[in-house]
Amino acid sequence: MRRVVIVTTKALIVILFAAIVFCQVVFVPVNATSFALAAPEFAALEVPGIIMVDALLLCGQVVLICVWALLSRVAREDIFDATALLWVDVIITSILAAGVLVIAGLVLLSLASAGSPFLALMGVIAVICAAGLALVVVVMRGLLKQATQLRQDLSEVV
Template identity: 40%
Template sequence: MRGVTVLVLRVILAVALVGSLVVQVVMVPLLWADLDGVNEVPRTLFAIIVIAEIITFQLCAVCVWALLDLVRRGRVFSARSFRFVDVIIGAIAVSALLTFGLAVLLAPGGIAPGVIGLLCGAALVTAGVALVVVVMRSLLRQAVDREIEAQGLRSELDDVI
């Protein structure tokens, strides 16, 4: 991967992380205040879901940043990469569940059925993204195994030479 690509992606991740922190610190309290007339349980659950969704995004962003560091060092095909990919998979799966939970929370209220359907669809698509990352993890596993195999062959050739 080119250095410019890594740099641009890091800038995008940094801006997105700062934006997500602003949403956590400024927008969520404003949302809480806007929901002042709503019953406490749905209001609290809604705020918790929004904050948890933001945290799942932040986890993914931090893990992608760490993977970019491994790419820059030429060490992405190592066992260390799996820890970050596993966290990404878990965060995306949790995000899908949270989105579905939000749909369930909003369904009994006065929200239009189409909005509930859109949230369920978004949860389904998000779960699909988690499965795509699982497939990418399998590809990473194959690449790491081949790299380990190639290193073994190199050491055997060094012994022969």
């Protein structure tokens, strides 16, 4: 059962990673260009918008890579090792970076007098979700750290 779950999860990671790359390479630039043509007064936001959205998507890709690495450790039954905590730290950092990018995007839109109150509300909700997700992963990191310590203690006893 565990092997099936790991393989299925890795397959979904590959699909999601490919979809994110498609968005970075095609979807975001095409939409930014069409928006710049439709609203020339905001054309100056095209390049910064592409960079910020691509950076945000890159944060998601980093999380996917880290989850892949952690899944590989689970498959090798090597998850209860102190080095696994480094992967979790990268996940936390990436989630926080995504939250900072959303805040920076909101500030950029505000300075340009672009966007709507709805967009600002969605940005605030995204920041709250990022903070909440980061806190959940911090708790999970603590559990992994405790389990790792217990496993080390048990191996010393045996």
